[in-house]
Structure formats: C-alpha cells, structure tokens
Amino acid sequence: MYLFAGLKEQLETYLEPDQVEQIQQAYVVARDAHSGQLRSSGDPYITHPVAVARILSEYHFDPQTIMAALLHDVIEDCDVTKEDLAQQFGDQVAELVEGVSKLTQIKFRTRAEAQAENFRKMMMAMVQDIRVILIKLADRLHNMRTLGSLKPKKRRRVANETLEIYAPIALRLGMYGIRGELEDLGFSAQYPMRYRVLKESVRKARGNRKEIVNTIIDSIQQRLEADVLHARVVGRQKDLFSIYRKMKEKRASLTDVMDVYGFRVICDNEDTCYRILGFLHSLYIPIPGRFKDYIAIPKANGYQSLHTTLKGPHGLHIEVQIRTESMEQMAENGVAAHWLYKSNNDSNPAELKAREWMKSLMELQSRAGDSMEFIENVKIDLFPDEVFVFTPNGSIVVLPHGATPVDFAYAIHTDVGNSCIACKINRQIMPLSTPLSNGSTVEVITAPGAKPNPSWLSFVITGKARANIRHFLKHLRHDDALNLGERLLVQALGERSLDEFDDELKQKVATNTRHKNFEEVLVEIGLGRLAAIVIAHRLLPKEESAVESESADQKPLAIRGTEGLLVSYAKCCHPIPYEPIVAFVSAGRGIIIHRAGCKNVAKHQTDEHKFMPVQWEEGIQGEFVVELRVVVFNDRGILAKVTSVIADAEANIINIDIDQQDGVTNALNFTMTVRDRLHMANIIRKVRKHKFVSRIHRHK
Template identity: 80%
Template structure:
C-alpha cells in the first residue's frame, strides 16, 4: 500500500473519509489486476495508474474520476469486464473506464486507420462525459514523462501524436498548464537535438535579458503604485516549443523571436484590467493593430485576457497580457477549474464552450464517412486562429482564420448552409468564397430549393461545413443512383414495373446479391456496378425473361437531360439533343453519353456488355455543351462580330480559344451551350454569312 500513501494524503485534502476508502478499494482492484505486469522502464505497472490519479487529484477531480483513473487499463490489459467494475464502484465509473480504454478488439487495415478510429471513439466518449478526456490527458501526460524507456521509433510516433492531437485538445479545453508540458515533452522527444540546442541558447539569452526585464517590471509596477492600483507584474516566459514554432512559421532567427518581451499584469477586477490598459498605453507607445480584447469576446476555450503590444525601452517590443486572478486560474486549468475552484456557478466559461464544441463533434461524427475523414475535420477545429464576425442581429460567431461565408452559414445552422445562395458582407453583396475578417457583419441569403455546390469543398475550412456538404452530396448521389437503377431495371423488364413485384421477393434478391436492401441493389445498377439483366433474371421466371430479353435489348433508354450526377455527357464529342447517341456504362460513375460516331466508342462491337442503346426524349429541354470551330481571315473586329451573332442566337459562350495558324487566317474554337442540333444549325448558318468566314464546322 506504500504506493497509495501519497495519493491518499492528496485526496484527504478535499475528499471525505468514505470517498477516500472507495478510491482505496479501486486501487486494490487495479493492483491485483496488474499483478506481475511491468512497464517498459521495469517498474510495476500499477505505478502508472497511480501517477495518473495523482495528476487528476491536483485538479481536485471527483472520486469517480480518480477511481476510473486507477482502473483505466484493466479492461484492456487484464480481461476485467465492465460489469465487474460497475458492481462495486457503480455504472458511472465503469462508463468512464470504458470511455478511456483503447480500441483493441477491431483489426484495421493500417495503423493510421486504427489510430483514427481510436481517436474517434475517445472523442465520442468525451462528448458523453468530459471527464473521459481529462483522464486521457493525464494518462498521456504521465506516458510522456516516462517516454525515455521506449524505442526511438515508438518514442517519435507517440510524441508526434501528442503534438498533433493531445496538446491541441488540452488547449481547446483551456488547460494551458497541461498543454505546455505536453508540448515541451513532445518537442524534446521528436526533435531531441533541436530541443537541446534551443534550450541552451534560450538559457544564455535569458541571462543577458535579466536587466531589461527587471527595468520594465519596475517601470510598470512603479506606475501602478502611483495610480494606487493593486496589481502584480510578472515576466512571462515563452515555452521552448512556442519559440520553435514561431521561428519555423515566421522563418525568423532566435534573436528576432527573443526580441519580444512578454509580461503579465494580474489585477483584482475586470474594470481594473481596462484601467491598467490605459496606464500601459500612457507609459509606452502601443503598436497599432496589436490590441485584442479577449475579456469582452473570450477565445473558443473560454480564455479571457487583454493583449497589447508596446514599444518599450530601446525600441524593444513588449507584449502584455492583463487579466484578473480568476482569469489567470482559468487560463491555466480550463475545464478542470470546475472541480478545482467550486463556486456558486454551475459551470465555468471554459466548460460551457467545451460543451458547445463537443455538440458540434456529435454532428460531425454523424456526417463524416470514416474515421480518417473525421479526424482530419476535427484537426481543423483544433487549430483555430479565430475570426469574430457578427450576424445581422448582433450575435457573435467565431470561426477559424480564412473561413468563408459558407463556413459562417453552416456555423449558424446546417439548413442555412445547405440552402445558402449568396451573402452580404457589411451590407455589400459578395461571392460566397470571400474570406471573412474580424468585425464584419455577415448576412446569408437562402432559397428554399437551393442545395450545396460541390465546388464549395475547395474553399470551406471548418469541419462542420466540409462534413455537411460531403454528407449532402453523398446522399444526393445515392438518390440519383437509385432512380437511374430503377429506370434501367424497368427498361430491362419491358412490360412490367417494379411495383408489380412483392416486397418479399425484392428483399430476397437483396439478400442473394449480398445487399442490405433492394434500394442498395438499385443504387449499384445505377452506378454501373451491377448489370440490370442479372436482377431481372431473378425477378422473373426464366422462360418469361427470355421472351422479353430481345425486345428489352432493342428498346433504348430515354435521356431527359435532367438526370443529375449519374448521367454525364462525354467531353470528347459533346453530344446534344437530336444527335445519334450511345451510352457507355462506367463502374462507379453511372452512364456516359457519347455520339455514335465518336472515336472513343469505335470499339463498341468488341465489348457490347459495356454499352447500351439510348435515345433523347421528345420534349427534352436544357442547355448542352458543344464545340464549334470557325476558320476566319484576319480582319479588324472578326471576334466581336462572331461572338455577337452567337449571343444574339441565345447561346452562352463558355470558353474561346484562338489558334493563330499563319499570317492570314485564325481558327476560333468556341465552347458554348445550345438547346439542340436545330439551334446549332441556325448559329452556323448566321455565322457563315460573313465574308471573312473561310470554314465553319462542329468539332468531332
């Protein structure tokens, strides 16, 4: 029990005797379960859970969390079931232990996939109970402190994961203390040489700076005393990883980074913070554009402080943070401050914001396709360089730096994002991809029938926007695949429709073809991954099917021009209504329409199973791309006259390419949209009337 003695003493400072006894029982269970197990360092394994529990006890976490910390590895390493934990210690402790346990049951294709799924599970458990992540962070912190006994490759992998995932999560939860230690340990393990060199250089530089630091602290403190303000001033040390990151980002030398001096002024009230700001701006000249008010508008993790940069003695830059004592504690401890500084309030700002973030995680998890996509989306939100913008009614929306109006729309509500068509930024109409800046007022214009555009994925940066757009397009593609599959199957069935067959028969076919539902069967037919004739064979008796097969083969599928994502028109030959056409069935892409004379379908007879007969529907409407080549003699204003004729004929020009052939002639290649062959013929006839036109033809 000697290992438990230190923890027991710690717990005695804030838990009652009964609670300490419960924790002791959990220790005994963990000790017995891990009996005989050793860590890589050679220490008994039980030293790890005890160390994790001690880290959490520093934050005065409740007994359930301490018990879960002691038992956090027993499910994974010792074959202890969740029920065995729940019986003596309650369901809550068992849930916490399960939430923290690593994922080992499922086998994954790659390490990346396993890590991503592990992370996803942890995040979802954290959404249910925030204490899961606090235990996980303490677990990671102790592992990082004892990293030295592992092999170099494993050491680097764990350090990299810590810097990429765990340190940003600690920051997101406002726990700067844990975050800076994780970053320092991660940096020393990932880049040991750089760490040592930087540590020595910083130590030397700090020694030389001591006099200037003391001078600045003395000046500030003197001015505070003169104004009768009760505040303390401390020099703010930049951590090594922060210096390294700044040097790398700004491509700056150590001397340039160290030229910035950091100080923290801690006052008693918010009002005093603003008074101190005025005093500092009187004492030293403020640097324009470097003031941030995180008291009025806190950061995403609840962090509050006033930030200002001043020109100090000898022209040196002095960064000052001004905050109250409670803000200082909040900055260090974040969500953990809820347990450490119990007050009348139900929850602290860091906890409220963490819960908002976790609600977004729930939505993100339901809309992302796989674990790797999920972790990439969450990583975006873990590195927020915030931009604060306003809704028309004055509410503040916080977004990462570089976010667009579409990100803003999805931040308000998924439905607003899905149906947005335009935006006004500071009352001016702007493109949806315009990056937003601090203080702008953004108004989103929506339309009932509007839907997300795939091109938005090229500029949105928030995980929520990206996940929702992908989710919508995935569903849209599936719906269109099902509709096309139904049409293809009914064409093969000839005289009957799918409604003529029982649901039982359809479900049987789904099982036979290893699909969950008959809709999945139709989607695969639409995507070209399954032949409709195979499903038709299963739906109908063979002799009846044989009679229909011939006529079905001959009867072409009608093309309406409004099929959507799964019927596309070949860019090699640009078919338009009234052209003789044929369809190429492409696995995963649906069907692609070509002109019959297109060179790319000249081997039609070699693989007839990949092609199918199609025809244009009689009342087809819409715009179709076509290429027109006009050879002209060089004259002034030729291009203007030809484009004018095309525009007057109600055709839309998409692109013009000019091929300079020799000194006397040019080839004008137009990509434009027309309604049908008759529309194109009218344009050709009108252009041909000009005397400067040598030759005009549709590109093949």
C-alpha cells in the same frame, strides 16, 4: 501502501476522510489487479495509475474521478469487469473507467483505422462525461513524462499522436498548462536533435535579453504605479514548440522569432484591464491591426485576455497580454478550474464552451460515414485560428481562420447550410467560396428546394459543414442510383414492368447476387456495378428472356437531363440535345454520355456490358456545355465584340482561351452553355456573319 502515501497526503488537503478511505480501497483493487505487471521502464505497473491520480488531485477532482484514474486500466489489462467495478465503487466510476479504456479487443484492417475508432469512442465517452477526457489527458501526460523507456519508433509514434490530438484537445478545453507540457514532451520525443539545438539557442538568446526584459518590466510597472493601478507584470516566455512551429510556418530564423518580447500584465478586474491597455498605448506606440479583445469575445475554449503588440525601445516588438487573476487561472486550468475553484456560478466560461463543442461532436458523429471521416472532421475543428463575424442582427459567430460563407451558414443551422444559394458580405453579393475576415457582417440567401453543391467540399473548412455536405450527397447519390437503376432495368425488361414481378422473386435475385434486398440491386445497377440485362435475365422466364434480350437492343434509354449525380456528360466531346449520343457505363460513376462519333469511345462500343443505346427525351430543357473555336482578325477590342455577339445570342460564357497565331489572326476558344443543337447553330450563324471573323467551328 508506500506508493499511495504521497497521493493520500495530497487528497487530505481537500477531501473528507471517508472519501480518502474509499479512494484507498480503489488503490488496493488496482494494485492487486496489476500485481506482477511491469511497465516498459521496469517499474511496477501500479506506479502509472497512481501518478495519473496525482496529476488529477492537483486540480482537486472529485473522488469518483480519482478512483477512475486509479482503476483506468483494469478492464483492459486485467480480469476485472465493469460490473465488478460498479458493484464496489458505483456506476459512475464504472462508466468513467469504461470510457477511458482503449477498447483494443476490436479488430481493424489498419492501425490508422484502429486509432481512429479508439479516438471516436473516446470522444463519444467524453460527450457523456467530460471527466473521461480529463483522465485520458492525465494518462497521456504521465506516459509522455516516462516515454524514455520505449523504443525510438514507438516513442515517435506516441509523440506524434500527442502533438496531433491530445495537445490540441487540452487547448480546446482551455488547459494551457497541460497543453504546454504535452507539446514540450512531444517535441523533444519526435525531434530530439532539433529540440536540443533549439533549447540551447533559446537559452543563450534569453540570457542576452535579460537586461532588456527587466528594463521593459520596470518601465511598465513604474507607469502603472504612477497611475495607482494595482497590477503585476511578468515576462512571458514562449515555449519551445511554439517557437519551432512559428519558425516553420513563417520560414523565419530564430533571431526573427526571438525579436518579439512577451509580457503579461495581471490585475484585479476587467475595468482595470482596459485602463491598463490605454496607459500602455500611451507609453509605447501600438502596432495597427495587432490588437485583439478576447475579454469581450472569448476564444472558442473560453480563454479571455486583451492582446496588443507595441513598438518598444530600440524598435523592438512587445507583445502584451492583459488579464485578471481569475482569467489567468482559467487560462492555465480551463475546464479543470471547475473543480479547482468551486464557486456559486453554474459553470466557468471554459466549461460552457466545452459543452458547446461536445454538442457539435454529437452532430459530427451522426453525420460522419466512418471513424476516419469523424477524426478528420474533429481534427479540423481542434482549435485553429479564429475569425469573428456578425449575423445581420448583430450576433457574433466564431469560425476557424479561412472559413467561408458556407461554413457560416452551417454554423447557423444545418438547414440554412443545405438550402444556401448565395451570400452578402458587408451588404455586397460575394461568391460562396470567399474567405471571411474579422468583423464582416454575413447574410446567407437561401431558397426552398436548394441543395448542397459537391464543389463546396473543395473550400469549406469546418468539420460540421464538411460532414453535413457529405451526408447529404451520400443520400442524394443513393436516391439517384436507385432511380437510374430502376429505369435501366425497365429498359432491359422491354415491355414488362417491375411491378409484375413478385417480392419473393426479387428477393431471390437479390440473394443470388449477394445483396440484402432488391433495392440494393437497383442501386448497384445505377452505379454501373451490375449489368441491367443480367438482372433482367434472372427475373424473366427463360423462353421470354431470349425474346426480350433481342428486343432490348432496339429500345434506347431516354435522357432527360435531370438524372442527378449519376448521369454526366463527357468533357472530351460535350454532347448537346438532339445530336446522336451513346452511353458508357462506368463502375461507381454511373452513366457517361458521349457524342456518337466520339473517338474516345468508338473502339469500345461492341462491349454490350459497358455501352448502351440512349436518346434525348422530347422537350428536354437545361444548359449544356459546348466549346466553339472562333478565328478572328487582329483588331482593337475584338474580344469584346465577339463576346457581345455571343451574349446577345443568349449563351452564357464560362471560359475563354486565346491562342496567338500568325500575327494576322488569333484563335478564341470559348467554353459556353447552350440549350440544344439549334441554339448552337444560331450562335455560329450570328458570329460568322461579322467581317472580323475568319472562321468558326465546334472545337473537337
């Protein structure tokens, strides 16, 4: 029991004797379960769960959390079941232990997939009970403190995982103390040489700066005392990992980073914070654009403070954080402050923010296709820099740095994001890809029936937006593939309708082609992975199949122009309505339409499984891309004249490239949209009649 003695002493400072007794029973179960097991350091395994419980007891966690910390590895590593734990210590402890267990019995194709799935399960367990992640953080902290006994390769892998996932989670939960230690230990394990060199350089630099730091602290303290403002001033030291990260991001030297002096002023209430800010701005000159009010608008993890940067003596930059004592405790302990400082309030700000985040995790989980996609989305949201923007009615929305109006739309509501067509930033119509800046007022314009655009994925930042767009497109692609597959199969069947075949026959064809149902077969045909003619042969009686296969060759598929994601138009030849076309079936991409004479497909047209006859449907409507090459004589304002003629002919110009030629002429390459072949001919005729045009032709 000697291992339990130190923990018991700590627990007795805030728990009742019967609760300590219950925790002692959990210790005995854990000790017996891990009997004979050793850590890689050679110590008895039980030292690890006791150390994890010690870390949590410092935050005055409840008895259930401490018991779960002692027992957190028994399900995974020992012959103890969840039911055993529930019987002895209650359902709550059993649920916590199961949530923390790593679930390594599941087999995955790759290590990355296994880690992603474990992470997803851990995050979902955390949504059920936030104490799961707090036990996990304490577990990781002790593992990092004892990392030295592992082999270098494993040490670096664990350190990398800590820096990428666990430290940002601690930060997201407002636990700056644990996050700082995790980053420091992770940095020293992943880059030991860099860590040692930087640590020594920083130690020397701080030694030389001591006198300046003390001078600045004294001048601030004297000014505050003169104005009868009760506050304490401390020098704020940047931790090594944040120095290293800043050097790397800004490609700056240590001297540049260390030129910034950090201080923290801690007072008794919010009102005094703002008064101190005013006095500091009169003592030293504030640097414009470097003031942030996280008291009025707390960070996403509940952090509150005033931040300002001043130009101090000798032109030195001074960063100052001003906060109250309670904000200081909240910044250090975050969510854990709920247990450490129990008050009459329902929740602390960090806990409320954590609940909001966990609610968003549930939505990400429901939208994500797999564990890898889920972890990618969560990592995007793990506390990046923030921008604060306003809705038209004045509500504040907090988004990651670099977020766009589409991210804003999805932050308001999924339906707003899905039906978004345009936006106004500060009352000006702006592109949806515009990065938002602090203080902007954003208004989203929606339209009924509007759909997310696949191109949005190239600029959205938030996990919520990315997950919802992917989810929508996945279903849209499925529906498009189903409709196209049905049309292709009907075309291959000739005169027969799909309704003529009974469900039993369709299911038999699906089973024979290794699909669950006939709908899956149609989707595979639409995606180009199955040949429609092959399925038609399986559905038709043999004698009828021979006749149909001959007649199917003469019946082209009608292209409507509204088929969706799975019918696309080749960029090499840009086919337009009413000119001869052919369809190339691409596995996974659907049908690609080419002009009949396109040299890229001519040599493959004998392959009946890849090519099929198609024709434009009568009355087809829409805009189709075409390229025209206009050779013009050099003259002032010539580009404006040509574009004016094209615009008057009701064509929309997408792009212009200019080729310098012989000094007398220039070639203007226009990419534009037209309605059909007749519309294009009309544009060519109108441009050709002008004297400044040497020649015009369709670009091949």
